Amino acid sequence: MNAPQTQSTMPTEARTPGEVLLDIAHLNKSFGGLRVTNDVSLQLRAGIVTTLVGPNGAGKTTLFNQITGHLKPESGEVRWQGQSVLGRSPWQIARLGIARTFQDLRLFDHMSVEDNVTTVMEPAAWLWQGGGKAAKAERRARTAQILARVGLTARAKERAIDLSYAERKFLSMARVLASDARIWLLDEPASGLDRGSYERFLGLLRDSVASGITVCIIEHNLDIVVGISDRIAFLDQGKLLAEGDPKTILSDPKLAAIYFGEQTA
Numbered sequence: 001m002n003a004p005q006t007q008s009t010m011p012t013e014a015r016t017p018g019e020v021l022l023d024i025a026h027l028n029k030s031f032g033g034l035r036v037t038n039d040v041s042l043q044l045r046a047g048i049v050t051t052l053v054g055p056n057g058a059g060k061t062t063l064f065n066q067i068t069g070h071l072k073p074e075s076g077e078v079r080w081q082g083q084s085v086l087g088r089s090p091w092q093i094a095r096l097g098i099a100r101t102f103q104d105l106r107l108f109d110h111m112s113v114e115d116n117v118t119t120v121m122e123p124a125a126w127l128w129q130g131g132g133k134a135a136k137a138e139r140r141a142r143t144a145q146i147l148a149r150v151g152l153t154a155r156a157k158e159r160a161i162d163l164s165y166a167e168r169k170f171l172s173m174a175r176v177l178a179s180d181a182r183i184w185l186l187d188e189p190a191s192g193l194d195r196g197s198y199e200r201f202l203g204l205l206r207d208s209v210a211s212g213i214t215v216c217i218i219e220h221n222l223d224i225v226v227g228i229s230d231r232i233a234f235l236d237q238g239k240l241l242a243e244g245d246p247k248t249i250l251s252d253p254k255l256a257a258i259y260f261g262e263q264t265a
C-alpha cells in the first residue's frame, strides 16, 4: 500500500497481545438491501492497537455501532471478556469499560469544557467516595489533570461550541480519558488535525497504550496507521478481507488496489 513513514510516526516496539477483550463473531448487518457487515469476526486483544482500515463506506463505523449498542446486528455475537453485550444499551456497554469517540464528536456544545469532562465520570464512584464536597473536589482535580493532559487547561471555562476544531477533538479524547475505560474505540480521532495537533494526539495515544489501554481505531491517514498499529483489520463492502501485522497488510497489492481504487478510478 506504500504507506508513508516519517521519523515522528515510526512504529513503536511490537507489543505482546494479551487476553481477548472483545470477541466479535460472525456479525451481520444490512440496511435495506445493502449488506454493510458481512460475517465479520475479529478479536481485539488487551494492550495492543488494532486499526480498522478500508475505503469509504466499508462498514467500519457500522461495526463500532454494533459493538457499542448503537445498532443491533441481525446475527452474530459480541463478547466483552467472555460475556455477551448484545441487547445492552450504549450506556450499559460504556459502563463495562468500553469507551468510544464519534466522527461528529457528540460533545455537550453549550456546556463548559470542564463540565463536558466531569459528566463522564462515574456517578456511583463519587457517592462511594463519600459524595459531597470531597468528591466534588476530587472530580475537579481529576478533570484539571485530564484537561492538562490534552492541552485544554486554558479553555476549561469556555463552552465546547467555542473551541476550535482541533480543540474539540481533544475534548472528545478528554471525555474518553475521564471514562476510565479499558478499551477505546476511536472513530477517525485525528482527521482534520494539523501536523502539530496530530503529533500531540499520537503522543497521547502512545502514552495511554503504554499505561495499559487497548485501542481500536478507524483511521484513513496511513502515516498515522503506520505510526500506531500493532494489527490492521482491512474491511471492504462489509467484509473483513484481511487481518494481520501492518507490514503484511500494507504491502499487499490487492488491498492497495481496493484502498486506492476510488482515487484512481
Ligand SMILES: Nc1ncnc2c1ncn2[C@@H]1O[C@H](COP(=O)(O)OP(=O)(O)OP(=O)(O)O)[C@@H](O)[C@H]1O
Residues within 6 Å of the ligand: 031, 034, 036, 054, 055, 056, 057, 058, 059, 060, 061, 062, 063
Ligand atoms: N443508518 C444507516 N442507514 C442506512 N445506511 C447506512 C446507515 N449507516 C451507514 N449506512 C451505510 O452503510 C455503509 C457503511 O457505512 P459506514 O459509515 O459504516 O462506513 P465506513 O467504513 O465507516 O465509512 P467512512 O470511512 O466513510 O466513515 C455505507 O454504505 C453507508 O452509507
